[in-house]
Amino acid sequence: MNFHLDKLLNFPNITVESCSQQTNEVYLKLCLLNEEVSCPHCEKLSSEIHQDRPILIRDLSIFGQTTYLKVPRRQFYCHDCQCYFTEVLSFADKGRCYTQRYEESIYQQVKLSSIEQVSRVEGLSFDRIQGIFKHQYTQKKKQDRKKLNELASMKLDGKKNFAPFMNSH
Ligand SMILES: [Zn+2]
Structure with a gap:
């Protein structure tokens, strides 16, 4: 639709089809440009779409x-x-909205203030903010473990090499 909106959105292979506004809310309708997707089981490409149901995913606020x-x-x-x-x-974890x-x-905001405070600012319930925080925390732990395993397999010597990764969050 609009080159500038696509650029601002900053997701590869995705274009903004339309943009609508309601009271203090912006809705961007996205169009996925990749026609083929690889099967998670055999990794072969498939272009046969069986279903296409739109979902709403919350993103960072615009203005x-x-x-x-x-x-x-x-x-x-x-x-x-x-x-x-x-x-x-590519831009949202499985099953997340x-x-x-x-x-x-949200994770960074909670770390700086509190779940209650972020809940008020974002207009989301305590449980939702807590859910996001816990999900991010788990993801980060997984990433850390992966990094450590990668480093371990590279046989780096000395514990000091691990320090930046341990304290990155
Ligand atoms: Zn397959």
């Missing part, structure tokens, strides 16, 4: 307005495995 992305949730069919699978989105950058921002 102080609560922002939602209308994202096509595409289910593909793999002929080789004879199974249906849902496309993995927030972008990764939104969840990261």
